[in-house]
Amino acid sequence: MSVPDASPFSLDLTAPEFIRDPYPALDAVREATPAFWQQERLFITRYDDIARVLKDSRRFGRSAHNVLSRDEGALPHLNADPRRASFDAFNSNHLLDSEPPKHTRLRSLVQLAFTPRRVEGLRERIGSIVEGVVEGLRERETFDLVRDYSEPLPVTVIAELLGVPQEERHQLRPWSAAIVRLYELNPSDQAISEAERAVLDFSALLRSLLRQRRANPQDDLITALAEVEQAGERLSEQELVDTCILLLNAGHEASVNGLTAGVLNLWRSGQWQDVVQAAQQNAPESYFRTAMEELLRFDTPLPMFERWVQEETEVAGVPVQPGQKLALLYASGNRDPRKFDAPGELRLGRDPNPHLTFGLGIHYCLGAPLARLELSASLRALALAFPRLEVDEFGYGGGFVIRGLERMDVRSV
Template identity: 60%
Template sequence: MSPHLPLTDPAFVQNPYPALERLREETPLFFDTALNRTVVLRYDDISGILRDKRFGRTLTHLYSRDELGWPLPDPAQQHFDAFNGNHMLDSEGEKHTRLRSLVGKAFTPRRVETLQPRIEAILEERLSALGPEFDLVADYAEPLPVTVIAELLGVPEAERFQLRPWSAAIVKLYEPQFTRTQQSEAERAVVEFSALIRKLAAERRADPQDDLITALVQVEDGGQMLSESELTDTCILLLNAGHEASVNGLSAGVLALLRQPEHWKKLVQASGEGDPKPFRTAVEELLRFDTPLPMFERYVLEDLDWNGVSLKMGDQVALIYASGNRDPRRFERADELNLSRDPNPHLTFGLGRHYCLGAPLARLELALSLRALVRHAPILRLADPAALPEYGGGFVIRGLGRLPVRR
């Protein structure tokens, strides 16, 4: 029987690691006929492909759709496709270089660092409002990144309630299979979010503020500026990417800690010592141990041979970060949680030219969120230790739907 990744199987989404371990040892590179992709499971192969310019996030910078033999775009998701093909994550060549340079000048590490006091205040307010039993996902993990991104961009408070539903709708189309209803909801979310950003950008041109939309409106590099559609699509990308990784990373990380209470107790002890480093180190390990965005893809840009596997221009490869992050060839005792693991060269934020621009913000949010939670709830525990965790979506954007806890 041909090897296969059952990405839509709830049991696999629940716990993919035993299946990934078996495949990683038996068939670390294989063509999955159901996915129509070559699946890549070992750390060295994944990191090598991420750094290799013969692989890219798109092909359309080199070839037209006619040359590639691609079908016409689906009009039911024309706005989603336009957004997805216009931001820097799915761009290559000169366009990617220009977009990353411009966005990087506006979305700077210094801007991220200034957010720490506000993040801490949001966390304090959120934790003070929680009762003795709460859903860690909806009541704690979700509100912070949405609020931070909204404040960072400059989205008025009255408009923020729409951001989470928009993001949740849009990312459904990154799964291998989706329904017509999900497609329609994603399309509508892109249209509505784009309209809001265009309105805010027009306001910032007339009346600049100290926010990221103003910075993106004004940013310039060698006479180059962001077009209106590039600015809009960048803002949508920042919400989706930054918020999904933070929510899924924190909730999965806390679940891992509560399943192994000795690790939670170590963090409780560290929280009393006032040193933030143990939390920064712990976050890196939690992101490795249970990867919040387990799979990314690349196109093959030219015919090549990769470790004995023939790949043709136009083929797609599925890079299974969740498998690479558990590869024992790269990580000692890879299936064990080690909050002191250092160095920790996990793949979670990618590598190479598409390394996640929002990684500093995600790391800051996660470390501060974890430290605040440990301080406020030192005896936190699962509401029902015997219950299987509930996952809310598929494998590509793998996140807990609920996580009831008690403090």
Template identity: 55%
Template structure:
């Protein structure tokens, strides 16, 4: 296996990673990065296969100790963040993952998500009402962020007066999923976990005494074969739902709008479909926008047992980096991969993952994106980007924007 360093945090790469990913996908589709100490995979087939392989997982310390992995002692700066990681379903493997996901799905049901459709439509209209007469807004702060944060907050049962706390907590926590985070970011993320956990714990206690029709009440009550979520598990999975439940939607909204702005023919299709109220069109269009510019471009997996993949030895304790953004543009899987084809008939993109860790929030993210794009372009058909260059927040793993000024 060849060795190569890909500086994924280089601002030029974050701004437009696709030319470099296309080059590497053909020349060096698998390589070991000695700086990140990970094996990178860039082709769709490899990523999809490894995501489904249960010999790889999101965590490793349930199999190997820190000493066996050659890791230093736990960082005291991230003690509470590490405890949070140990108790949510995303960073656990079976049987704990199976148990946690089963309990969460009993509360986070398709019926509960579908029941949000009308509320999401009203929220979208309200956000547009607030900005319409001004003729401009920041699509990120005034539209893309408030919608999914409000939806998740309402779903969980967070009172309106406290919702302003959620996005700042989440923004600090997710910094630790980037490669090469700073000591200050570690300290801020840990403190955010402490504050967020205390808040959710107090809210859960309130719901135990006085249940309401919200997800926290349901999670307090949910039980399967005599098993319940522990208080720490309930807290950790509520935080996970907020973080995972809006990051993809926020970044998917701004990245999708940017993609449309740069593709005038596709933009006209969207405007016409919005004017005609073509719901089915927006289902296809959102899948294509999620493929075309992947909002969460890279996920990692640990090798849980020695295996050989296509002649490549993967050793227990190694980490692999799966480049969703590259797989989603692989010409071996997608015809005209660099074309924004809004009615693409087959679109098995990797954006929500595959296998046992497939995103349980995918139906909600899809519903939010379909609704927000459809109503936005119906209400504001002349909306357009009001800047020559959009800036990114700095990291590639969670590739978000600093702002997105628009006008109409």
């Protein structure tokens, strides 16, 4: 299949300066064009066009397998790469990259185990974990907000939710970090190797835990997923394992990156003291949830998702064919002035706030309620513990598709 010629518009998604601050370039290209071709993808820049694609699962899908078999070799980038066989197998068995009817079956089964009641039951435990982390930092002059504060909560919550033993938890964050690097556009050979190893190692741990739960059920998500049944349907062992890996990746990458970037932007904008004052005055949880929604819109932790075209149609006025790929620039859509008033301003009370960060349509993030609970609790606790927080140095690591601070040194003055 031919791919249209490159457009006069382009983004250097790997440039360190772009990863550090993509918004000037995104603003410019969004106002110049709703869509442009680059790297064999049609990049979509505006909110309404992105939302239309996300809501139309008939024409646009997460998986190439609904369009073409890799064995057909119709497109060079669809050919199977044996170096990433385990990663690709993992992607074919979870919610994020499945389409109806498989997606409908998987989501209905997972939802029976990963219930709102189970998430709400974590509220007290989340508060306890946050307080424990804060106590460990109070006497330190400086600390890394990423490693020492943002990471421990979501990793611990996912570990406890799944039932991962304490002695195995230190591996979870490195595994997730390795796996998600393959969602970048051009992963290195080393990234492919490390992701493949991480999928295999995490899968082995989960299979071992699953055998234990079948012999001795516990009050955890692995047990619940193993036992869930609907109309005679159950999750296969592979589907269960891959669902748990997805929950780790999706369950904490956005939380870690969203909270850290959120605190940085509060500090930069001079609004940290507004959050501190709200915490000290015992503002309701709704204040912190509304504030976090705006922080997630303003600086999107997962700035780009992709979709495959499944039937001939058009996007943003551009004709597209089955097998072509779309790159949805969430970070651009979340700053679209056609949808948001003064989108370049951080307004903590913004309401309504229909941002794209958790997606739309059938692939709307299943873990969004848990992420919101974690993020609002983390923001409140940090503001109470460190009312005079100052940022010293920070640096971004990784790529643009999953964009996050690698470190952020802070101190309490």
